[in-house]
Structures are given as C-alpha cells and as structure tokens.
Amino acid sequence: MKKIQFDNVIFDTGRRELTSDCAETVQLRPLPAEALAVMLDNPNIPVSKEMLIERCWSSSVVTDQALTNVISKLRKALNAVGAQNTRIKTITKLGYVLEVDGQVERLQEDSAVELSEPVLSFDLAQVAGLTKDGKKRKSVGASRDNDSVGEIDENQKESPSDTVDNGTQPEEVSSVIKPTSPSGEELTAPQKKEMIVDDKTSRSSSLAKHSALVIVVAVTCLSLVISLFFAFHALNSEFFDRDQFVKLDANSYYRDSHLFVEKDFQARDSNVDFDAIMADADVQALPGCAQSIYLEVYQALFDQNRVGIKMYAFNKGDRGTINIVNKEVGQTEIKGVLKRSFMEIRKICHS
Numbered sequence: 332m333k334k335i336q337f338d339n340v341i342f343d344t345g346r347r348e349l350t351s352d353c354a355e356t357v358q359l360r361p362l363p364a365e366a367l368a369v370m371l372d373n374p375n376i377p378v379s380k381e382m383l384i385e386r387c388w389s390s391s392v393v394t395d396q397a398l399t400n401v402i403s404k405l406r407k408a409l410n411a412v413g414a415q416n417t418r419i420k421t422i423t424k425l426g427y428v429l430e431v432d433g434q435v436e437r438l439q440e441d442s443a444v445e446l447s448e449p450v451l452s453f454d455l456a457q458v459a460g461l462t463k464d465g466k467k468r469k470s471v472g473a474s475r476d477n478d479s480v481g482e483i484d485e486n487q488k489e490s491p492s493d494t495v496d497n498g499t500q501p502e503e504v505s506s507v508i509k510p511t512s513p514s515g516e517e518l519t520a521p522q523k524k525e526m527i528v529d530d531k532t533s534r535s536s537s538l539a540k541h542s543a544l545v546i547v548v549a550v551t552c553l554s555l556v557i558s559l560f561f562a563f564h565a566l567n568s569e570f571f572d573r574d575q576f577v578k579l580d581a582n583s584y585y586r587d588s589h590l591f592v593e594k595d596f597q598a599r600d601s602n603v604d605f606d607a608i609m610a611d612a613d614v615q616a617l618p619g620c621a622q623s624i625y626l627e628v629y630q631a632l633f634d635q636n637r638v639g640i641k642m643y644a645f646n647k648g649d650r651g652t653i654n655i656v657n658k659e660v661g662q663t664e665i666k667g668v669l670k671r672s673f674m675e676i677r678k679i680c681h682s
Contacts, residue, residue, distance in 0.1 A: 334438040335371050337431045338417045340409070341438070344368055354413035357519045362387050363405040370419070370429035379426040402427055411521055576625065584609035584673065585619035587647070596628035608666060614673045620680035621647040626669075637661050640668055644676040651679045 335342045341350045347364040349357045359367065365387045370378055380398055387401065406419050416432035576591035583606045584590070590605060608614070623645045631637040642655040655672045 335368075335435060336438055337371060337374070337435045338414050338433060340412055340414050340417065342367060342371065349408055349412040349414075351413045354411065355520045357408045357412045359408055360404065362401045363408060366401050367405055367429075370427065371435055374429055374431045374435045377422045377425055377428045381426075383426065407521070408519070411519060579605060581605075581609060581622075581624060584614070584624070585621055585677075587621040588619075589623050591623070591625045593627045596626065603665065603669070605669075608669050609673055611670055611673075614670065614677065617674055617677040618681050619677050622676065622680075623647060624673075624676065631659050634659065638665070640665070640672070642669075642672040642676060644679070646679060653679045 333344045335344065339351050339353065342348075343350065344364070347359040347361065349359065366383055369383055369386050380395065383398055383401075384393060387398070402419060402421075409417055409419070418430045420428050420430060422428055575594060577594055579590040579592060581588040581590040590609075592605070625643045627641045627643070629639045629641070631639055637659050640657045640660050644653050644655075646652070653676050655675050657668050657672070660668050
C-alpha cells in the first residue's frame with residue numbers, strides 16, 4: 332500500500348483516502364483518485380488531457396466534459412480535506428497542472444504515522460500490577476512512582492497505536508457503523524451532509540403526500556355520504572308541502588293511488604268531479620299503476636281569466652316521475668286538460 336505526502340495532506344492510494352491534520356478523512360471515487368495519482372507523479376508540471384483520459388478510462392472514448400467533472404470533484408475533495416497550498420489549474424487547450432508548495436514524498440508504511448500519536452511499548456505484567464514471576468504486587472507505588480504509572484495509563488488511553496512487548500497491535504473494536512455508498516465506499520463529510528438533507532427532504536415529501544392523500548380520501552368519503560343522503564331523501568320524499576294540499580281517494584284512477592289537490596284550487600273550483608275524470612274510459616284504457624298525484628293550479632301570467640295547471644306524479648313502485656304543465660288554460664278547458672293530464676301520467680307506469 333503506497334502513501335504519498337504533499338502539502339499538509341497524505342494520499343493513501345490503496346484506500347483512495349485523503350487525510351490531513353485539520354479536517355476529516357475524505358474518500359475519493361476511483362476516477363478522481365487515479366487523476367490525482369497521475370498529477371502527483373508530475374507535480375507542478377502540466378499533464379495533458381490525453382494522458383489523464385488514457386490513465387482514467389483506459390482508451391475508452393469519453394468527452395472533455397467527463398474529465399472536467401472528475402477534476403471538479405477532485406478540487407472539492409482537496410478543499411474539503413483542508414489542503415492549504417495545493418491548487419489544480421486549468422491550462423487552456425492542454426490539460427491541468429497540480430501546483431504544490433514543497434516536496435511530494437512517497438512514504439514507507441512505517442513512516443506514515445507522522446499524523447498520529449507516538450507509539451509506546453510497555454510490559455502488560457507491569458500494567459496489570461504483577462511481578463516478573465507472576466505474583467501480585469503489594470503496591471504500585473512501591474515499585475515505581477505514581478507519576479510514571481499515571482503517564483503510562485494516560486498514554487495507554489490516548490494512543491490507539493500502543494503495542495505490547497511482543498510487538499503485536501491490540502485489536503480495535505468499534506461500535507460506530509459508518510454510512511457507505513451503494514458501492515460500499517465510506518461517505519465523505521459533504522456526502523454525509525447531503526445524504527442527511529436528502530433524507531429529511533424525502534421524509535417531508537412523503538409526509539406531505541400522505542397528508543394530501545388523507546385529505547382527498549376524507550373529502551371523497553364526505554361527498555359520498557352527502558350524495559347518498561340526498562339520493563335517499565329524493566327516493567323517499569316527493570318535495571311537496573302536503574299541508575298545502577287536500578288528500579283525495581284516487582281508487583277510481585287506480586287502486587292504492589292518491590290525489591293531492593291544492594287547497595286554493597279545491598275551494599275555487601269545487602265543481603270539478605275528479606272521480607269522473609279519473610274513471611273516464613279513455614283514461615282507464617291505458618295501463619295504470621299505483622301513483623301519488625299532485626295537482627297545482629296558479630294564475631296565468633298574462634291573462635287574469637286563465638290559469639296554469641301543473642300535475643306531478645310519482646310511481647309508488649319504481650319511483651318513476653312525470654311532470655305535466657299547461658300554462659294557459661281557460662275555465663271551460665279545465666276538465667279537458669285534467670283528463671289529458673291523467674292519461675299522460677299513466678304512460679310512465681310501463682315505460
């Protein structure tokens with residue numbers, strides 16, 4: 332595993348990680364990592380676009396925009412890791428140059444610990460308070476002063492790279508589960524922040540959609556209940572104020588039928604024989620059915636000597652309805668109009 336130190340940054344080529352002493356570790360994607368490796372091989376020297384494309388895409392046909400995107404991500408990573416004196420400049424019609432103040436050094440594996448705490452070595456038997464022959468010491472202070480023991484204990488707590496006298500590293504145990512990308516790579520700090528923002532946005536959007544759906548369902552249910560109420564009311568009421576009508580037996584028209592005549596008309600034209608009209612042979616010649624019949628009479632609009640006659644009938648069986656209106660009827664025409672109206676309303680009995 333090769334590590335390269337430049338500026339105040341160490342680039343781990345195996346892990347594709349940028350590390351510094353002033354920011355969190357940043358993980359690079361494969362293409363930005365390869366581009367950085369190429370430019371670190373040629374620090375402060377322009378690198379052509381062709382060379383970068385050859386190294387990053389292995390001669391695949393790509394556009395200049397693809398390379399521009401890779402360099403942009405690399406610049407953001409260097410900025411995120413806190414590179415102080417490192418810049419990537421664009422050389423028009425040529426490529427890019429990585430300007431680095433100072434030397435670019437290839438580090439050995441053992442020398443890559445410059446940014447970590449010093450490594451300490453001590454005897455586990457001494458830390459456990461045992462003598463060389465394995466017996467328990469009576470007092471830690473009897474064999475060494477308290478300051479030195481405290482120094483060892485403190486260093487033991489602070490340094491994750493302490494070793495025992497046999498040269499082996501203690502096993503590291505971590506209970507923190509680090510978020511990773513779909514490809515299994517550890518996310519950088521900006522990516523973590525973006526992921527948190529996306530998660531909050533997704534939750535807010537999901538909550539808004541859920542609330543809107545609940546509202547739509549509630550409004551739909553309420554509308555359905557209201558519609559059913561009015562439909563039921565329409566099927567079971569005849570929308571007339573029966574207090575304004577006189578109920579007459581209409582068995583002569585058809586059994587179980589009823590005739591409701593407006594009180595004013597009954598008082599004004601009491602000489603009208605409804606039974607005779609309903610029992611007329613022409614009326615009875617038509618198929619009939621049990622009906623509730625309402626007869627309303629009103630003054631004609633343009634002639635004081637004429638009346639308007641409205642007959643409204645409900646079939647009691649299938650709730651079929653019919654409305655017959657005659658707007659201009661003379662006094663001598665009333666009986667004839669009533670006869671024709673009774674004949675007309677019988678037509679809905681078998682329609």
